[in-house]
Amino acid sequence: MLEPPSTSSESFELSESSNAEHPPSTSMANQSLLILVVEDSHDNQALMRLILEEMGHAFVIVEDGAEAVAWLAKHIPSLILLDLSLPKIDGWQIARNLKADPATAQIPILATTAHAMQGDRERAIEAGCDDYLPKPLDLEKLEERIRYWLKQINP
Secondary structure (H helix, E strand, O other), X not given: OOOOOXXXXXXXXXXXXXXXXXXXXXXXXXXXXXXXXXXXXXXXXXXXXXXXXXXXXXEEEEOOHHHHHXXXXXXXXXXXXXXXXXXXXXXXXXXXXXXXXXXXXXXXXXXXXXXXXXXXXXXXXHHOOOEEEEOOOOHHHHHHHHHHHHHHHOO
């Protein structure tokens, strides 16, 4: 599958745990708010890229949990859109670790996941996610939740 071209105007140093073949994809439209998207599905990455670009938000997309951890060691985003089923380090563990660290505990985490069975929403919240959207994503709800969380941190 072809990936949409990156609109990156920012370069990142890739850590050893990052995948040099697929560096983080970035857009720097709205410099004041930065959204981290942690998603391994290229289709969902393209969808989120389209939505975030249309909304005018700056964002970074990483493909797995290890890339997310490496990126988060150097940056603090305004919001995280987190798939819970990821290669290398799963989203459940990332959420737990972020909420356990005082430096990152305040970052809102919106779980975007195929875990849509009864009890999965509660498990995501217990793991540290602040919100939950099951896949396939409802685009209007995704935009609404992004607006909601960004408004909470930047009224």
